Amino acid sequence: xxxxxxxxxxxxxxxxxxxVTDLSAASQEQVPAPPALPGQPKPATLxxxxxxxxxxxxxxxxxxxxxxxxxxxxxxxxxxxxxVGEGPGENEDLKGEPFVGRAGELLTKMIVAMGYxxxxxxxxxxxxxxxxxxxxxxxxxxxxxxxxxxxxxxAIRPKVIVALGAxxxxxxxxxxxxxxxxxxxxxxxRGIKVMPTFHPSYLLQSPSKKxxxxxxxxxxxxxxxxxxxxxx
Ligand code: SF4
Numbered sequence: 339x340x341x342x343x344x345x346x347x348x349x350x351x352x353x354x355x356x357x358v359t360d361l362s363a364a365s366q367e368q369v370p371a372p373p374a375l376p377g378q379p380k381p382a383t384l385x386x387x388x389x390x391x392x393x394x395x396x397x398x399x400x401x402x403x404x405x406x407x408x409x410x411x412x413x414x415x416x417x418x419x420x421x422v423g424e425g426p427g428e429n430e431d432l433k434g435e436p437f438v439g440r441a442g443e444l445l446t447k448m449i450v451a452m453g454y455x456x457x458x459x460x461x462x463x464x465x466x467x468x469x470x471x472x473x474x475x476x477x478x479x480x481x482x483x484x485x486x487x488x489x490x491x492x493a494i495r496p497k498v499i500v501a502l503g504a505x506x507x508x509x510x511x512x513x514x515x516x517x518x519x520x521x522x523x524x525x526x527x528r529g530i531k532v533m534p535t536f537h538p539s540y541l542l543q544s545p546s547k548k549x550x551x552x553x554x555x556x557x558x559x560x561x562x563x564x565x566x567x568x569x570x
Contacts (some may be wrong), residue, residue, distance in 0.1 A: 356552035399482035401467035407434030413460030431468035503537030
């Protein structure tokens, strides 16, 4: 379960990790307004609640017998920023919510460092049921679940999708390249900007990669018109 966090401490904690010392820039830097992004009208019937209703007590792939809860996704339907991870782990499966536990705490710090509250962004996964033993999701499972993620993204039409880790990045960009090659630049999903970056679980194992992840998130912040603190 995610511990209650202090947004200010999270903000400071994440910046210390990535080597930012000049926090005054966060409130002083003038960032140009983001360019207008292509939008598409949302069909009247396309809503998150309708998609969740269609999903039902899903048994479309072999992950269903071992799950406790379907982890559909959380956040507002009008979120301008969406994060997509890989799949639920043990804590997520028990709670029915994505990104709880240690990786979730780090994701919350990343979101806060970007100038958002966690509840202002939408968070989902490539597969909505926990792969047993936290193994990687398999191609048939991803194929069965992907239409629902795609419909969620179509319903929300965010300005930016941050794809966390290889599975999300490859699914959303349509590339088979490694995450280390995909990250660091924008891609597109149906006219929506996509920034792949490292998964928080990987960042917990390889803290030195947080600087690269922060660089990716700063590009997203610039696009969204958020102030970006400078490193000295
Ligand atoms: S992972 Fe997706 S497709 Fe498979 S059972 Fe769960 S909700 Fe259905």
